[in-house]
Structure formats: structure tokens, C-alpha cells
Amino acid sequence: MGKLRYFAALWAAKLSVPALKLTGHNGTNYPGELAIKICPDFLKYIGKPEKIIAVTGTNGKTTTCNMTVDILEKAGYRVLNNRFGSNINSGIATSLITGSTVFGKTKYKLAVFEVDERSSLKIYPYVKPDYILVTNLFRDSIMRNGHPQYIADFITRAVPKSSKLILNADDLIACNVAPENERVYFGIKQMDTDRVECINLINDMQICPVCQGRLKYDYLRYHHIGKARCPDCGFSSPAYTYAGDNIDIHNMTMVVREHDDSCEYKLVSDNIVNIYNMVSVIAILREFGMKHDDIRRYMSTVSIVNSRYNVTKQGDIRIIMHMAKEKNALAITRAFDYVISQPGKKELFLMMSCLNDEKHWSENTCWMYDCDFEFLDNDTVTRIIATGPRAKDYKLRLLLAGVPEEKICCVKDELEAVDSLSFEDIDNIYILHGVDSLDIANKVRDEVIRRVREAEKR
């Protein structure tokens, strides 16, 4: 019965693929959804490639997966992946369906899958990766993810015993998942910009996981990312198997050290988050068996598609759209940190409201009190325009963060908020938006550009 149901599911899903193409619905999860609906353990039966690499974690999954796939393809491998689908069980199922024959036999020898952390329990019992990379584990949506230890426990319960783990040694939450599994670690050695004390509101690794003593950080990059040790019991962060070192932003290079070997790489981005992604990709590919020289050669030709950040120059003013995932205190803190690190005077639009929540209930704004709005109390930030349904909440939080009231404008309607720009002595206008507010943010950007042009004519 199981097999019969499986074939019914497979063929129904296969038939749905051309139907979706004809109706212009490429890239949906529908085939996988349909297959799992007909046959709940569909993933158990569908053919899988010989070698499977999975990438999971809070941030960096998509970039890491895309870079890994791009490099492998440039090296001549055919790689099954879920780049154009989703990272939940139906997305993985859709990839496997499209990559299989009419009888469900896989046409690929290698797969790289991005896996949603919370979907682990629905995927790993059937799809057993040879390697699982955990990029990092941070606070995410309060409603969906609770706290990072909850997600770490989820992964620990789901990971197959046979999977080799590739873990971030600079993240003590991520590197403690599934302690019985074989593992290697990647990380980035001390940098000039590191600190020893945390300046963020969120720091989820303050006590020793062994004796609960206060951890000391030899270096701390942001939140709990860094190298820690416990003065009370001697516990410490694990040693790096693959270490990024000598990061040189000026010349855009870094060295990756591995045992007695090392190799210089060209940086594909100056953003530390993407440098972590690079080191993690190198770790995956070294574990897979590629040589440093080959990885370096192909990596130098890939680029990071940054759909979350784009710049328009109008006269002397740069207008920057910066996506900061709504309701995610950590993602928005990282965006604030980046904005204030950039040169020049800035006016900011804060419009990260979760518009979908506003339609149905009301956004849970607790994240604002985990997020470092304090970073915006900065001399280079000359005006902050709080807008959207939660404009008043932003204003209150900014005041609590120490931002002077005269710098804050609070206008609910996003397009009317453009009137609040001063255009006085500024170099940059940042529009910080979420996924839900992307459309209205684009309209705000267009209106800002129009106003800048008008101002230039005057």
C-alpha cells in the first residue's frame, strides 16, 4: 500500500510540474506539497543522490548554499538543489521530484539543500545528509522560534547519527548541537575590530554550559559570536579546523588555515557576515574533497547576490534600500550596526512593520526591546523618520534608546513620511524595510528620488 501510494503521489506531482509551468507558476512547492499530502512519508521513498550536503542555521543559509552550488557547478558537478523553491519539507520534496525519473530514480549524484531549522524533524528522518553545516543560531521570530536553544534542541533531535557536522566554533549555541555526531569547526580568528565585552542587548551565551560560571571572551564580534572560555572550569570554545585569518578589508583578502596548510582567498564581500559565509563554504568544499586551489579559483568568479541591499545615486545623495527582516531583533540590529558604520550623514526611514500581521491581528513588538536601537543615537544620523503601522512604537523605543526627540519624525503613512526629509547637509538616505514592506518601500524610494531631483533643480 505504501509503495502504491508513493507512486500515485510521484506521478500526480510530476504531472503538476508542466501544468504549473503552463500557468506561469514556476518555483512553487506545489509538487512537493501534493506528493506529501497523498503520501505523508513520500520523502522516504523518493530517490536521493549518493551525496547530500545540507545547510541550516538562522542566518546565511541561502548565501552559503548558493555559493556552494555555484562553485561545485563551475567545477563540473551537476548539483540538485532547492535554490528556486523553499527550504521546508515540501521544497526538498519538490527538488527531489524534479530531479528524478518517472519511476522516482534520482538523476543526480550530488545535492545541496538549504534546510529550515524547524523543518529538520520532517526532513532528516528520510533525507540523511552526509554533511550538515550549521551557520549560526540566533534569536529569530519570537512567535515561531522561541529562543535559539529551542532551535538547537530541535536540530539535535533531528540530525541523523551518520551525518558529519560542520559547525561554527565562534557560536557556542550552534557548535553544541548533536554532541555525539562527528564534527569539524570553522570560524574567524581575532580581528582588529573585535571587543571583549558585549555591547548588544542580545547575548545568549553569557554562562558556561558546563558549570554556569560567567564566560570570558578572548574576543567578541557581535552578540555571542566570538571565542569564549570559562575561568571557573576551563571550558572553552572548540579549536578551528578551518580558520579565517588575516582578514584584510583594504586589499580584500583573507587566509584560510587548516592544520599545517593555508591558502589566501580573495574576499567576495567586506561584510563580516559574508566572510563567515565564505569560510563556511570553504569548510564544506574541503570536507567534500575539493582542493584549496580549485575552491579559490572558482570562488573568485562567484558573486553574492545582494537582493537585500541596493543603492541609487541621485546627485550627491545615495538612496539605500536595506532589508532588515521584520520582527527579528538580531537582523535589525545588524542592519543598524552596518548603517552607522558607513561614512557620511544619514537620514533614515524606519519602516520594518510586519504588514501581514497588521492585517490579521497586531504585530508583537517585543522584538524592539531586544534590538539595539541605541546604535541610532549616533552623530551621523541626523533624522529618523518612523513610519508605518508601528510608527509610534518606533518613536517610543528611539526615545528610550536616547535618541533626541528633535531628530525623530513620526508619520504613519509611508508616502506622506517622505515630506519629513530635510535634505539638509546629508550624504545618504536609508530606507530600512522588511519583507512585507518591500513594495511600499520601493514606492517611498521612488518618491525620495523624485524629491531629490526636484531639490536639485531648485
Place this chain on the structure above:
Amino acid sequence: MKIEILFPEICNLYGDLMNVKYLKKCCPGIELVATSLKDDPLFLTEKPDMIYMGTMTEASQELVIKKLRPYKDRIVQLIEENAIFLITGNALEVFGRAIENEDGTSIECLGLFDFTAKRRMMARYNSLYLGRFGNMDIVGFKSQFTFAYGADENKALFRTIRGDGMNRETKAEGIRVNNFMATYVIGPLVVLNPPFASYLLAVMGAECKELAFSKAAYDVYSTRIKEFSDPNRGFTY
């Protein structure tokens, strides 16, 4: 004037710590004293003007219970002496009888109040909250893996108007015994409810002419009451 923050290194989820930071903004003379897991609590030797503890992970709950168990009699004494406690989110469960896991195992808590929390780690509950405290409206958010059962409904901190209380079958929310106040409502409860902030400062005897950012806080508060009172607005996520 001192507010003792219990174990802020682990009891700090969902922006809860901003509750006491806001009280200090309102009354800069307040001293915030952070007690870590390896410290002796201040409340052993003094009666702080407020003792605060916020939301934590499930593993941290066990550490906190173990840490506070030897001080149970002192906590009872402080409650009887009208010491002010403000306890938010799942920190409330530490003071109940037990936390029951879905696999049948159970964690014994301090047992100061007669309720049991039941965890469902695969069924997170998310809701807006609208309730009453005396004659004031209370707004906030709930996001939790547990519900509590068996609490004395006459000792509720808030009376729920919309949303759920300690569990889906009751409108009684939280625990109030003398000045011990505990609620499942998470996050910046005090910031989002300026009348409640004023009440707490008054009970503490803090000299504070006006709340910090009073106009902005009341603006947010009245907007949220209006939103949460709208019967067409969904409440449970």
C-alpha cells in the same frame, strides 16, 4: 532605592529587561542591582524596593529553581512583608508546584503557589493580551510553550478581557499575593502600560514627577488599547 534583577544573564528573553530599565529612566535615583547565578541574592540581606525576574529558556528554568530553592523560606517571608516582586513570562512557573513535560517527566518548582505548568514544546501559543488591573487596562503579548493549571483564581494579577488567562479555560491571568506580581505576559509590559508603571513606582515609594517619555508612552498605550479592543482584529496567532 534598589531594584534587584535576578539572573539577567539568562532571564532576559523577549525584551523583558527593558521593564526595569524603563523604571530607572522614570526615576534615575533607582539603582539596578544585577544578581548572577553565582552571586548570593541581595534579598537575603536586604529587602530591595523591587525584585524582578524575566523570561528564560526551559533549561534556565531548572538552573533558577535549583538556585532559589535554598532561599524559599526567605522569599515567603519577603512576600508576607509586602516586598514587591515583578515576575514576567515563564519566570512565573518557577514559583508554582511543578512543570510537567509532554514525555511524562516533571520538574519540581519552588511550590509557593498551587499551580502546575504543562509544556507542549511543539505547540507554541501566541496571542495579544488585553486585561484589567484594578481600574486600568493592561495590554501586552503572550508567546509561550506552556499553560498553568490549578491556580487560585481569586489571586489573579489581571482579569482578562480578550485573550486567555493562565490557560485557555480561564480569564484569570497571573498571580497576585500582597505585592508579589507575576504574569505570563512577556516583554516590555511596564513600558507599554504607563498607568501600571506609575502604579509600581507609587507602591515602591519612588519620587517621580512624570513618567519618562510620558506623552509617547501614553500615545502608544491608547493606540494599542483601541487596536486590541477592535472585535474584528484577530487575537490568537
